[in-house]
Amino acid sequence: MKSEVARAAAWDCAVVGAGAAGLVAALFAARGGARTIVLEAKEKPGAKIRISGGGRCNVLPSVVELADFHTSGSTHALRNVFATWPLERVREFFEDELGLALYVEPDTGKVFPKSDDAGEVLERLLAALHGAGARLECGAKLARLERLDPAASDARATTEVAPGSRPRFRLSADDGREFLARTVILATGGLSVPKTGSDGHGLALARELGHALVPTHPALVPLFSADPRFAGLSGIALRVRLTAKRGDRELETRENDFLFTHKGFSGPVVLDLSRHVTAPDASGVRLCAHWLGEHRVDYDELLRRGGKKTVGGLLREELPRRLVAVLCARAGVDPERKASELSRERRQALLRELVDCELPLAGDDGYRTAEATAGGVALEELVTKSLESRRVPGLYLCGEIVDVVGRIGGFNFLWAWVSGRLAGRSAASASLLASES
Ligand SMILES: Cc1cc2nc3c(=O)[nH]c(=O)nc-3n(C[C@H](O)[C@H](O)[C@H](O)COP(=O)(O)OP(=O)(O)OC[C@H]3O[C@@H](n4cnc5c(N)ncnc54)[C@H](O)[C@@H]3O)c2cc1C
CATH class of the missing domain: 3.50.50.60 (FAD/NAD(P)-binding domain)
Structure with a gap:
């Protein structure tokens, strides 16, 4: 030696x-x-x-x-x-x-x-x-x-x-x-x-x-969806305000492009916030999406003033058709129903899907594709x-x-x-x- x-x-x-x-x-x-x-x-x-x-x-x-x-x-x-x-x-x-x-x-x-x-x-x-x-x-x-x-x-x-x-x-x-x-x-x-x-x-x-x-833990990493209805939206891209929350506490909010993939969710806004849900102490952490839509409308007002127009028709002016169908399904709302006929309870459920939609997560793509390492x-x-x-x-x-x-x-x-x-x-x-x- x-x-x-x-x-x-x-x-x-x-x-x-x-x-x-x-x-x-x-x-x-x-x-x-x-x-x-x-x-x-x-x-x-x-x-x-x-x-x-x-x-x-x-x-x-x-x-x-x-x-x-x-x-x-x-x-x-x-x-x-x-x-x-x-x-x-x-x-x-x-x-x-x-x-x-x-x-x-x-x-x-x-x-x-x-x-x-x-x-x-x-x-x-x-x-x-x-x-x-x-x-x-x-x-x-x-x-x-x-x-x-x-x-x-x-x-x-x-x-x-x-x-x-x-x-x-x-x-x-x-x-x-x-x-x-x-x-x-x-x-x-x-x-x-x-x-x-x-x-x-x-x-x-x-x-x-x-x-x-x-x-x-992996950071800047695509996330997987636990709801196959979202995974079916592969290819749709839109502007989203995404918030990482633990309970009611907001950990981080960012607004940027969001992409549906065949496995789940990606795009810069998802990658940026992904480290919150990949962290070892991530239990109870959620990612909640506000789908911003074409004209950044107040969805509550849009639905209240919608009158005889259908819920689906109103939302399709703002958001991609396939996303509207999934959000309505998740809220238990028939998109062909007139806005004026929506019960308070269904309207609240739909609003949650539109402005505070908890992404159903089933893991992440790991270090194989993560663009960075946290820690x-x-x-x-x-x-x-x-x-x-x-x-x-x-x-x-x-x-x-x-x-x-x-x-x-x-x-x-x-x-x-x-x-x-x-x-x-x-x-x-x-x-x-x-x-x-
Ligand atoms: C697909 C992808 C795209 C990205 N795009 C961007 C981008 O456009 N902009 C941006 O800002 N960031 C981007 N990043 C992140 C960025 O690349 C990294 O943060 C950055 O390269 C880290 O630099 P580093 O030198 O610390 O580590 P690395 O680039 O990982 O370099 C470490 C080096 O050390 C060597 N090494 C490891 N162990 C040993 C050892 N025992 N002995 C000798 N050598 C060793 C490795 O072989 C490697 O060459 C991207 C990351 C990925 C994965």
């Missing part, structure tokens, strides 16, 4: 994971003067960047506020991290420094590359990374991360380490290769879409090193001005491995870029300080 370590290369900074967060972390570590290596488990870097935004990569949002993110930790800490790299500066970084032309999609405010090609985002990041002198090792899955005792003989055995700048970590890849580093950045992502490489292994490593984890390494485990671990000096964490999740619209990449840059800069400063001491 000793001889293998002696042959191992020593680095100022080793970044684990060449996803969005890891690539930016490595770029800024290298720009900060640190000799930097990136270890990536897959044969190619940035798999999730490539498939993001339907192959177009929604790089950023055009507007951001703290409410676009969720963490079980301190929102104050989160604000401090985002303050290190304001949205406009991040955009300038992509446009001016990486030369990536961007545009804002008018309807959604999402920012995409002008080429509409996620591959270009990755290529520009990789070019910058190489330009900064960082090395990328693909097919190197980190199997073990050990802290080295500075006084230990095997750490000193490394001939490539300058005096006074001993490595603090030994990283062992699953193919037997070993790397020594003064600082390590864990950017291994969460659990969503594991075929892209984020299989939760990094979370297990973080736990082994003593970090508290907030329980993980992860607790923010409290990190020093927020540097993203250094409070448990393991010299170790930094960024991106989806941390308990921060954004909503649909470029927010998760924004977190990856901002936290990656902060971790990279901090690790570079720390490793250079160590080499001077």
Whole structure:
């Protein structure tokens, strides 16, 4: 073992994971003067960047506020991290420094590359990374991360380490290769879409090193319907105000596009609120829909003043025909009945279906398709001005491995870029300080 370590290369900074967060972390570590290596488990870097935004990569949002993110930790800490790299500066970084032309999609405010090609985002990041002198090792899955005792003989055995700048970590890849580093950045992502490489292994490593984890669960995930009548509406899209409630308490309300699928419910508004019902403590949590309709009418008034018009006729002016049929059936109302003949009780039942319709849920699509992971390494485990671990000096964490999740619209990449840059800069400063001491 000793001889293998002696042959191992020593680095100022080793970044684990060449996803969005890891690539930016490595770029800024290298720009900060640190000799930097990136270890990536897959044969190619940035798999999730490539498939993001339907192959177009929604790089950023055009507007951001703290409410676009969720963490079980301190929102104050989160604000401090985002303050290190304001949205406009991040955009300038992509446009001016990486030369990536961007545009804002008018309807959604999402920012995409002008080429509409996620591959270009990755290529520009990789070019910058190489330009900064960082090395990328693909097919190197980190199997073990050990802290080295500075006084230990095997750490000193490394001939490539300058005096006074001993490595603090030994990283062992699953193919037997070993790397020594003064600082390590864990950017291994969460659990969503594991075929892209984020299989939760990094979370297990973080736990082994003593970090508290907030329980993980799928976020931004399509939901299944328990009522086959809804599943029969596949393909219908409409504007909905969706509220997550526990009892009568509103947890979160958002208005956006809603999509019926052959299995249930999707679309941005469903994805955004899905984490409430996938959470381990989700018992008693409901998602309730207000189907907004064409003219955003007051349905109570519409039905009261409907007179001789049929209930179905009135509602079909606002909502898709097939949805009207299902809502009437669920409320026990004959759509061909005149509005004036509706009993108070039936009108109330129908109104509930129209403005406070509890979605009948039967699970979710899981990590297979979830666009993000909620939970992860607790923010409290990190020093927020540097993203250094409070448990393991010299170790930094960024991106989806941390308990921060954004909503649909470029927010998760924004977190990856901002936290990656902060971790990279901090690790570079720390490793250079160590080499001077
Ligand atoms: C289908 C899909 C579409 C999306 N579209 C968007 C979008 O348009 N806009 C947006 O903002 N967000 C989007 N997201 C979310 C966004 O992609 C993620 O939040 C973001 O990529 C997280 O970056 P990360 O670097 O933290 O993790 P990841 O991108 O998951 O990268 C982690 C990397 O670490 C590597 N790794 C893991 N374990 C090890 C190990 N032990 N050793 C070495 N390497 C390891 C993995 O192989 C992987 O390359 C999408 C997600 C999905 C699944």
